[in-house]
Amino acid sequence: MRILVRLFVLCLALSAAPSFAAVVANLYQVREPVASQTPEERDAALVRAFDTLVQRLTGDAGAAQSQALAGLRAEPQQVISQYGYEGQEIVVDFDPATTERSLRQAGLALWGANRPAILAWWLNNSLEGSSLVGDGQPSADPLQRAAQHRGLPLRLPLADLGEQLLGTSDNLTASQPDASLLESVERYGADALLAVDAHEQDGQWQASWQLWLGDSREQGTVKAGDEQGLADAVMLAVGERLAPRFAASPSAASHLTLQVQGADLARYAELSRLLEPFDAHLQLVEGDTLVFRVNASPEQLRAQLSLARLEEMPAPQAQAPQDEPGVAQPAPALVPRGDRLYFHW
Structure with missing residues (x-):
């Protein structure tokens, strides 16, 4: 109760530095296309959904x-809570607790639902010309479906006239992004x-992509037979590059003490959400x-906290005891605190 009272006392103002990390909706629900509802097609689709x-x-x-x-892949029903059909898709709901426990027992590193929100400047070049994909446009549907399929929070620009002029091939393929592109992220x-x-060329699609997160840059190229396949290939590649920063194997985790300065109630709520995958206790x-x-x-904790724009601080130095006349002082003990991290807003 004392902690709760203090939380409300420190909330004299609810303003907080912006934090844009997004929670992936329906992370444990997977949609896979099916040609029919036969048992054979169903079983194959359930395996694909598990993958x-x-x-x-x-x-x-x-x-x-x-x-x-x-064993789990051979019988994915062990971690499936329900499934059903919608049109030409099977919709599979996995049980989060059972699935997570099974994957951790297999020694796999898991990535929580709090993930970096990605702003995609996506330029399509075809025989009809070049067009920047904008939020709400029909051309945005393949991107949004692919992002959901791969578990990535995706945002798109409005693609108005000014942004169409900014989203050129030269700007999107440059090794350093245009300042206006960086400003659009916030x-x-x-x-x-x-x-x-x-x-698009001869009925095939190819894309070069670059991803900037903080000071880091990732890049690659992908190919596919259509726009939906291309979008899925890009999102798959991006997810593979991002996950190692935020996912950690059970053997790599340890008990840490985290100290954060500059909090108010809004920041406490945001921090609690970010720390939820780490079994955090105030x-x-x-x-x-x-x-x-x-x-x-x-490493995982630092990556997660970077999403809230938190900055790490050096550990505070302990003050040496004051000498008293005629009294010998013992040498201060050096106690390493590698299990404590310090951050501030």
Whole structure:
């Protein structure tokens, strides 16, 4: 109760630095196309849905084929709560607790539902000309479906006239993004910038993509037979590059103490949401400082906190005791605190 009272006391103002990390909706629900509703087609689709979910949670497209998951993949109904058909798709709902427990027992690193929001500047080049994909346009549907399929929070620009002039092949393929592109990331409430230059030639699609998150840059090229396949290939590649920063294996996790300065109630709520995958427990509230106990690796925790624009601080130095005349002082003990991390807004 004392901690709750202090939380409300420190909330004199609800303003907080913007945090754009997004919670992936329906992370444990997978849709797969089906040609029919026969038992054979159903069983094959359930296996594909299992493969898709494992890729979403681990970022590894080959993890579902590992020997550790062979039994589960052969009978994915063990972790399925329900399934049904909608048109030419089977909709499979996996049980989050059972699935997560099974994958952790297999030694796999898991990525939580809090993920970087990605702003995609996607340029389609075809015989009809070049067009920047905008939010709400029909051309946005393949991108949104692919992002949902791969478990990525995706945002698109409005693609008005000014943005069409900005979203050129030269700007989207440059090794350093245009300043206006970077500014758009915060304007659209995103964490990462994805620049895609897609081309259609002889009925085939190819795209070069670049992803900026903080100071890091990832890039690659993909090919596909149609726009939906191309969008899925890009999102798959992006997910594979992002997941290792945020997912950690059970063996890599440890008990850490996290101290965060500059908190108010809004920031406390946001921080609690970000720390949820790490079994966080609030230990202390002192002024605008929060102290949590978490179960995570330092690298995973740093990556997650970067989504809330938190900055790491050096550990405070202990003050040496004051000498008293005529009294010998013992040498201060050096106690390493590698299990404590300090951050601030």
